[in-house]
Amino acid sequence: MRQKMADMVHRIQDEICEQLRSLDGVDYRQDEWTREEGGGGRSRVFSGGKVFEKAGVNVSVVHGTLSPQAAQSMGGGHELKGKDLDFFATGISLVLHPHNPMAPTVHANYRYFERGEGEKPGSWWFGGGADLTPSYLFEEDAVHFHTVLKNACDRHEVADYGAYKTWCDDYFHIKHRGERRGLGGIFFDDLNSASKDECFAFVEDCAQSFLSGYLPILERRKDLTYTEQQKDWQQIRRGRYVEFNLVYDRGTKFGLTTNGRIESILMSLPLTSRWEYCHEVASGSEEERLLQVLREPKDWLSE
Amino acid sequence: MRQKMADMVHRIQDEICEQLRSLDGVDYRQDEWTREEGGGGRSRVFSGGKVFEKAGVNVSVVHGTLSPQAAQSMGGGHELKGKDLDFFATGISLVLHPHNPMAPTVHANYRYFERGEGEKPGSWWFGGGADLTPSYLFEEDAVHFHTVLKNACDRHEVADYGAYKTWCDDYFHIKHRGERRGLGGIFFDDLNSASKDECFAFVEDCAQSFLSGYLPILERRKDLTYTEQQKDWQQIRRGRYVEFNLVYDRGTKFGLTTNGRIESILMSLPLTSRWEYCHEVASGSEEERLLQVLREPKDWLSE
Numbered sequence: 001m002r003q004k005m006a007d008m009v010h011r012i013q014d015e016i017c018e019q020l021r022s023l024d025g026v027d028y029r030q031d032e033w034t035r036e037e038g039g040g041g042r043s044r045v046f047s048g049g050k051v052f053e054k055a056g057v058n059v060s061v062v063h064g065t066l067s068p069q070a071a072q073s074m075g076g077g078h079e080l081k082g083k084d085l086d087f088f089a090t091g092i093s094l095v096l097h098p099h100n101p102m103a104p105t106v107h108a109n110y111r112y113f114e115r116g117e118g119e120k121p122g123s124w125w126f127g128g129g130a131d132l133t134p135s136y137l138f139e140e141d142a143v144h145f146h147t148v149l150k151n152a153c154d155r156h157e158v159a160d161y162g163a164y165k166t167w168c169d170d171y172f173h174i175k176h177r178g179e180r181r182g183l184g185g186i187f188f189d190d191l192n193s194a195s196k197d198e199c200f201a202f203v204e205d206c207a208q209s210f211l212s213g214y215l216p217i218l219e220r221r222k223d224l225t226y227t228e229q230q231k232d233w234q235q236i237r238r239g240r241y242v243e244f245n246l247v248y249d250r251g252t253k254f255g256l257t258t259n260g261r262i263e264s265i266l267m268s269l270p271l272t273s274r275w276e277y278c279h280e281v282a283s284g285s286e287e288e289r290l291l292q293v294l295r296e297p298k299d300w301l302s303e
Numbered sequence: 304m305r306q307k308m309a310d311m312v313h314r315i316q317d318e319i320c321e322q323l324r325s326l327d328g329v330d331y332r333q334d335e336w337t338r339e340e341g342g343g344g345r346s347r348v349f350s351g352g353k354v355f356e357k358a359g360v361n362v363s364v365v366h367g368t369l370s371p372q373a374a375q376s377m378g379g380g381h382e383l384k385g386k387d388l389d390f391f392a393t394g395i396s397l398v399l400h401p402h403n404p405m406a407p408t409v410h411a412n413y414r415y416f417e418r419g420e421g422e423k424p425g426s427w428w429f430g431g432g433a434d435l436t437p438s439y440l441f442e443e444d445a446v447h448f449h450t451v452l453k454n455a456c457d458r459h460e461v462a463d464y465g466a467y468k469t470w471c472d473d474y475f476h477i478k479h480r481g482e483r484r485g486l487g488g489i490f491f492d493d494l495n496s497a498s499k500d501e502c503f504a505f506v507e508d509c510a511q512s513f514l515s516g517y518l519p520i521l522e523r524r525k526d527l528t529y530t531e532q533q534k535d536w537q538q539i540r541r542g543r544y545v546e547f548n549l550v551y552d553r554g555t556k557f558g559l560t561t562n563g564r565i566e567s568i569l570m571s572l573p574l575t576s577r578w579e580y581c582h583e584v585a586s587g588s589e590e591e592r593l594l595q596v597l598r599e600p601k602d603w604l605s606e
Contacts, residue, residue, distance in 0.1 A: 029580070029581070031581070045580045045581075047579070047580060054578075054580065056580065175559075176559040176560075176565050176568075177565065235575070239572075242545060242549070242576075243549060243569075246545070246546060246549035246550050247549050247550075247559065256478075256479040256550065257479075262479050262480065263580060263581050265479075266546075266578060267580050269542075269578040270578065271577060271578060271579065272538070272575060272576065272577050272578075273545075273575070273576055273577075274574060274575050274576075275357075275569060275572040275573065275574060275575075276350070276574065277332070277348045277350060277357065277359065277566060277570050278332070278334070278348075278566045
């Protein structure tokens with residue numbers, strides 16, 4: 001499974017980057033990096049292109065020994081020792097920030113983790129998800145994005161769209177703002193309730209569905225006209241994105257405290273962002289309409 | 304002491320804001336706020352003026368009951384119960400971000416804390432400090448800023464500039480970057496090694512010295528000419544400021560997890576900031592000269 005998952009995420013990275021390259025009119029910068037403690041990764045970042053302010057697609061395959069701190073948080077209450085402290089992790093992680101404030105930011109991440117030999121129950125799992133973060137609300141975009149994810153879930157017995165949708169809303173919660181980061185999507189972790197192959201098939205399906213979930217939305221929005229005020233609002237929303245990632249995101253925190261490659265971890269941050277003191281949106285405005293669904297997550301597929 | 308410290312921080316807020324107003328050519332926005340659990344504060348923020356991109360000066364006087372989590376981290380290993388869980392805190396906190404990339408950002412914070420009745424040994428303390436964060440290094444500015452702080456320390460037996468300077472370098476450490484946030488200054492906490500009045504006299508002296516430490520620097524730099532590239536570098540440094548405050552700063556983390564007034568806590572963030580993937584500075588450049596002293600803090604007053 002280690003090799004199978006590593007191969008899959010590399011293939012998906014190639015596919016996605018190929019599409020982004022043709023859209024963006026520039027090539028990505030690629031950095032292959034190694035990790036002192038074992039393994040490494042391949043980061044690809046677009047910047048200065050037609051469509052994206054900044055867009056990063058990263059894969060990594062790392063292994064090593066869990067730190068006492070990490071072992072504690074991953075042992076599920078059991079003390080891990082000796083061989084059980086060995087770990088292997090591989091995954092793909094991407095964040096795309098378009099220039100146009102009408103085009104949403106998107107994030108996706110699919111990963112596989114093993115402790116020890118990865119054979120005992122509970123010593124391996126998959127995790128991941130995808131979520132959409134617009135500055136302006138187009139309901140049809142939210143519906144399309146969630147539909148593609150629900151369809152992927154529905155094709156696999158192991159997956160549960162409803163539960164993963166709620167998990168996503170709960171995870172991407174900027175608690176100090178009382179807002180979700182975006183319109184959600186799916187989020188799941190510790191997935192091992194079927195065979196490795198069945199779980200993999202679901203995760204692969206999600207990863208392969210990424211482009212069909214996002215590209216139609218991007219195509220519709222990337223060339224819309226917008227005002228300077230709308231660009232400012234996007235920058236304020238970018239600030240919220242930064243707040244979530246630096247204050248709450250587990251992957252970011254894990255990376256920052258475990259000697260990860262900083263530039264790959266923080267490639268999720270937008271190129272620019274803005275914090276206005278006590279910014280308020282006008283009553284009845286499009287900005288307020290977005291805030292409402294960030295404050296009270298909607299079930300996009302209910303009707 | 305509660306009233307004495309609260310009066311002092313309000314007086315200093317008035318003095319500082321008066322000076323900033325005349326410099327900046329705009330008035331501040333004032334928000335008086337109350338905290339559900341007890342007490343409140345007075346936030347003043349400048350924005351859109353001639354000199355400052357964003358400048359906030361906040362005072363607060365709050366009281367209440369420590370949460371179990373806060374009690375644990377503040378009990379110094381002892382379990383706190385009953386009346387000992389009551390707390391009182393008052394202080395002033397300010398962050399000034401000038402427009403001009405040649406003019407440094409400055410931060411200062413002075414506070415007084417009591418647990419219970421504040422009479423038992425170890426149940427009261429002062430804390431605080433000030434530090435300077437430029438985008439471009441002018442050694443004379445660093446020397447002036449540190450000299451003013453050292454002189455304040457030297458006037459009080461309870462204070463130790465050398466120890467507080469090191470504490471500041473250690474505290475404002477962006478560990479994942481291997482950089483300090485800025486050129487340092489002083490930082491101290493848990494100060495109660497003399498009488499309350501003696502500790503107060505030192506803290507008051509520091510707070511009263513703030514303007515003489517910063518304004519001469521600001522006057523020298525605020526109207527210098529600069530290039531677009533220099534403005535970009537300032538924005539990248541602002542990004543590092545955001546990283547420190549959201550990932551490491553104890554006051555920010557405490558505020559975000561204890562239902563503080565979010566806009567007052569996050570007024571320390573710059574108006575705008577920037578994250579370029581794998582940004583590199585040219586060898587021998589002014590940008591590299593700054594990075595060198597952020598990576599290896601200097602003793603500015605050694606010669």
